[in-house]
Amino acid sequence: MTIVEASPAAATSALLLCADLGAELPQAVRLQRLVDLLRTQFGCGAVALLRLEEERLRPVAVTGLVSDALGRRFAVGQHPRLAAILTRREVTCFEHDSQLPDPYDGLLDTLVGEPLPVHDCMGVALHVEGRPWGVLTLDALATGTFGPAARQRLGQWVPLVEAVVRVARLEQELRTLRMAATGPAEGDLALATPERGGAGELEIVGESPALKRLLHELSVVAASELPVLLLGETGVGKELFARLLHHQSPRRARPLVHVNCAALPESLAESELFGHVRGAFSGAVSDRAGRFEAAEGGTLFLDEVGELPLSVQAKLLRTLQNGEIQRLGADRPRSVHVRVIAATNRNLREQVASGAFRADLYHRLSVYPVPIPPLRERGNDVLVLAGRFLELNRARLGLRSLRLSPDAQAALRRYRWPGNVRELEHVISRAALKALSRGVDRNEIVTLEAGLLDLDALDEPVATPRSDAPMAPAAGGALSLAAPTGTLRDAVDACQRQVLNAALVAHGGNWAQAARTLDVDPSNLHKLARRLGLKG
Numbered sequence: 001m002t003i004v005e006a007s008p009a010a011a012t013s014a015l016l017l018c019a020d021l022g023a024e025l026p027q028a029v030r031l032q033r034l035v036d037l038l039r040t041q042f043g044c045g046a047v048a049l050l051r052l053e054e055e056r057l058r059p060v061a062v063t064g065l066v067s068d069a070l071g072r073r074f075a076v077g078q079h080p081r082l083a084a085i086l087t088r089r090e091v092t093c094f095e096h097d098s099q100l101p102d103p104y105d106g107l108l109d110t111l112v113g114e115p116l117p118v119h120d121c122m123g124v125a126l127h128v129e130g131r132p133w134g135v136l137t138l139d140a141l142a143t144g145t146f147g148p149a150a151r152q153r154l155g156q157w158v159p160l161v162e163a164v165v166r167v168a169r170l171e172q173e174l175r176t177l178r179m180a181a182t183g184p185a186e187g188d189l190a191l192a193t194p195e196r197g198g199a200g201e202l203e204i205v206g207e208s209p210a211l212k213r214l215l216h217e218l219s220v221v222a223a224s225e226l227p228v229l230l231l232g233e234t235g236v237g238k239e240l241f242a243r244l245l246h247h248q249s250p251r252r253a254r255p256l257v258h259v260n261c262a263a264l265p266e267s268l269a270e271s272e273l274f275g276h277v278r279g280a281f282s283g284a285v286s287d288r289a290g291r292f293e294a295a296e297g298g299t300l301f302l303d304e305v306g307e308l309p310l311s312v313q314a315k316l317l318r319t320l321q322n323g324e325i326q327r328l329g330a331d332r333p334r335s336v337h338v339r340v341i342a343a344t345n346r347n348l349r350e351q352v353a354s355g356a357f358r359a360d361l362y363h364r365l366s367v368y369p370v371p372i373p374p375l376r377e378r379g380n381d382v383l384v385l386a387g388r389f390l391e392l393n394r395a396r397l398g399l400r401s402l403r404l405s406p407d408a409q410a411a412l413r414r415y416r417w418p419g420n421v422r423e424l425e426h427v428i429s430r431a432a433l434k435a436l437s438r439g440v441d442r443n444e445i446v447t448l449e450a451g452l453l454d455l456d457a458l459d460e461p462v463a464t465p466r467s468d469a470p471m472a473p474a475a476g477g478a479l480s481l482a483a484p485t486g487t488l489r490d491a492v493d494a495c496q497r498q499v500l501n502a503a504l505v506a507h508g509g510n511w512a513q514a515a516r517t518l519d520v521d522p523s524n525l526h527k528l529a530r531r532l533g534l535k536g
């Protein structure tokens with residue numbers, strides 16, 4: 001039996017999907033259309049497409065599930081239904097009286113917080129280019145929806161579903177290649193999200209336009225050698241994004257060395273960063289390389305750079321200017337080839353104005369400033385991230401299901417999150433523990449009510465937005481120069497850096513094209529960039 005013979009409606013849906021294959025669509029849109037169409041086709045309450053990443057399944061498109069479902073990650077070992085689906089090539093069906101726990105228990109958007117009643121459930125493993133790709137699951141609230149005919153029909157849909165997934169993947173790869181060659185087109189912004197998963201630790205959760213713009217900007221600047229200054233409130237993810245930058249850069253195979261400048265005592269800071277030779281100070285019993293040398297060929301991440309003592313700032317500036325370090329007590333300098341990424345939640349301009357931070361170092365470090373938006377400006381991401389933390393806590397505490405009541409969701413959306421993602425993580429973990437301490441049954445669905453989150457108690461004024469505005473040109477090409485903080489030469493250098501920077505970013509790091517746009521000889525452009533510290 002073919003789909004066409006099965007029903008005219010199925011034939012029309014299949015044709016619509018085929019027509020989609022010929023059109024260029026953002027991946028998220030293509031996959032969402034797929035699950036929406038299957039939901040109608042099979043008359044079910046929820047459909048989810050989940051990508052297999054190592055031992056976890058990550059929802060990439062869902063319909064009929066609550067918003068936080070997209071942020072959840074389902075460890076295959078903890079979800080026997082998903083594990084059963086993955087192990088077979090045929091459609092796997094769970095009878096309505098199956099005792100196996102359902103991964104979507106409490107997550108259906110029509111039954112917020114309710115246990116899933118007796119229902120039908122089926123799913124199938126998907127393969128792309130001969131390799132397991134993930135699973136497709138369908139849940140129907142009316143028992144008997146997934147009879148033998150529905151199972152057979154799902155089996156017939158599989159090749160088409162796999163084709164859609166494959167096209168979405170190929171399109172994404174093509175866009176990435178195109179972006180690398182020519183810089184992004186406006187419509188590619190939503191697709192610049194790095195391939196998530198794999199590097200589980202580096203997973204960036206969120207779907208908001210603000211996050212996608214940030215990821216796009218990072219992916220462009222990652223390819224260059226420019227120093228980057230990450231700016232943002234505490235807990236926005238500066239360290240996470242610094243790691244992402246390194247992993248997307250050509251230096252990814254070399255070390256990423258993290259230095260927390262706030263934790264460096266002034267007396268040790270110089271030796272930590274630049275190393276020392278034996279006898280340089282009492283206790284220096286042997287030669288020791290510093291963090292710069294440890295990062296050779298890779299990236300040095302100077303976290304909380306605003307806390308660096310002034311005496312060390314001068315030495316750091318010299319290194320950034322000459323590409324050389326001198327171990328404490330050594331006679332000669334040695335060259336290092338290190339890209340610096342710095343981060344701060346301070347207003348460095350104010351620190352420069354007050355004399356706590358050197359203007360010349362500020363200009364060197366802020367060649368490409370990247371403001372990271374606070375959580376309250378990322379819309380629904382707060383719920384998607386909450387989903388991530390709920391699932392982690394559910395697994396850690398051995399609960400059947402952990403979710404938020406509608407009031408709790410509204411409270412998370414309302415709250416201003418001065419501590420950003422880190423605070424959200426703590427709020428969810430604390431509320432889950434509180435719920436447990438009230439004696440909930442681990443085998444029931446645990447719903448976190450707004451009161452458990454204690455957000456009102458935490459509601460306090462949020463730090464004013466950063467005034468470390470990016471040095472990139474404003475729209476229309478106008479330059480937005482910082483208030484002068486140094487000599488005229490400093491200001492001219494800053495202006496040249498800004499223009500060069502913007503041209504490089506606009507041309508995806510292509511120097512020849514940047515030189516053409518700026519109407520300068522390419523070799524002069526390279527020379528100027530070296531003088532300005534934009535390249536080694």
Ligand SMILES: Nc1ncnc2c1ncn2[C@@H]1O[C@H](COP(=O)(O)OP(=O)(O)OP(=O)(O)O)[C@@H](O)[C@H]1O
Pocket residue numbers: 203204205206232233234235236237238239240241344345385421422425
């Ligand atoms: N988009 C995101 N997706 C997943 N996890 C995130 C995201 N953003 C932040 N986090 C997590 O939030 C926590 C705080 O992030 P991180 O330490 O990078 O913040 P930070 O800006 O460097 O904070 P601080 O300025 O206080 O050092 C980390 O556990 C990080 O993994």
